[in-house]
Amino acid sequence: MEELTKAQEEILLVLWDIQEGAVADVVEKLPEPKPAYTTVATVIKVLEKKGYVGHKKFGNIHVYYPVVTKKAYAKHVLKDAYKGLFNNSLNQLVSFFVKEKDVPVSELEELKKLIDQEIKKQKS
Known part of the structure; x- marks a missing residue:
């Protein structure tokens, strides 16, 4: 793209x-x-x-x-940022957004829930 x-x-x-x-x-x-x-x-x-x-x-x-979906474009843009700006570190990427923006507790809890679900899924 x-x-x-x-x-x-x-x-x-x-x-x-x-x-x-x-x-x-x-x-x-x-x-x-x-x-x-x-x-x-x-x-x-x-x-x-x-x-x-x-x-x-x-x-x-x-x-x-x-022709290109919004999801596919977002994935492309984030993947480039992830590689270039955050040295292939998901931790750096997420930390940046959590620390640099005033993320409401409700959204942080939602993220935590998604992460916990993914951990559980991958361990199964």
């Missing part, structure tokens, strides 16, 4: 949200100040070239849809 710019990622987030749409639909969902229609069209074409987006043609209208 190729790396995405912030603009490309923002447009892909909209496509994941709406599932499919024409350029005008994407522009409508973007926050203010909205980029120009032609800018969004160009970014979508780049996303298509990179393999993140596909399209269907209905007359003169192209309807775009994500």
